[in-house]
Structure formats: structure tokens, C-alpha cells
Amino acid sequence: MPSFEELSNAAYISLETFRKDGSGVKTPVWVAGHQGHLVVITNGTSFKVKRLAANPACRMARCNVSGSQILGDWQQGKCEILPLGPAFDAALAPLRKKYGVQFWLLEAGAWLGRKRSQWVVLQISLNPPA
DSSP states (O other), rough: OOOOHHHHHHHHHHEEEEETSEEEEEEEEEOEETTEEEEEEEEEEEEHHHHHHHOOOEEEEEOTSSSBBBOOEEEEEEEEOOSSSHHHHHHHHHHHHHHHHHHHHHHHHHHHOOGGEEOOOOOEEOOOOO
16 A cells, blocks of 8 residues: 555556446546645546545555556545635645646646636545555
8 A cells, every 4th residue: 555655756646536336537647745635736627526526535546647557556535625725725835846847837828728717626635544
């Protein structure tokens, strides 16, 4: 089972969210550690956000950029959706620091495309082993 440090230091994780029928959907995402949680940035209108609003359970594992190769074991977690606001802004800082120019380009594109207001931060708490 991967540790918090392994997941927060990974370049990408595969985030698996669950449909109403229980089937999982995996998405490769950027991740950073923040105040004992993992944080992920995404568009608030995405289906993963809709699935997490209905069921906050998720699992994650290190992966490659496309998500086609899982590079470690899966870890269970629970996700909270943080909309724009102070907690959102604080959670962006470690993502900005970790991804540097890549994040700057993503953010610039979001501002230019007027999509920045649709962003949410997914704050993930790891479930302790049973």
C-alpha cells in the first residue's frame, strides 16, 4: 500500500471514481500534498466531480502521464470538493510549486479561455489500512 509521501511525490496518479452502478472510472491527474491531504485540480463540470459529489469514495495509484500504466499499489481514499475560496487558493500553492511552468501554462490557458472560474480542488484523505 503506497504511503502519503509516495502518492504526493508522484508526477501523476490514476484517480478512480465510481459510477452509481459501482463500476470505476480511472483518470490520470496531477497531485500534490497539502496539510496531510492530497490535492488535485480539475474542472468542476467534469464527470469525475459529479461522480464524487454522489459518492466521495475513491482510490488512487501512481501512474504514467496517460494513465495507461499503473506504477504502484492502489490506496483507498475519500474526496472532498473545494470550490473557489480561501481553502481552494491555499491548496493551489503546492500544485503551483510542484508543476512550475506546466501549471503556469495550464492556469494561463484557463484564464484566457475563461474556464478558471470552473476549477475545483479535490482534497483527498487517505483511508488508513484496515
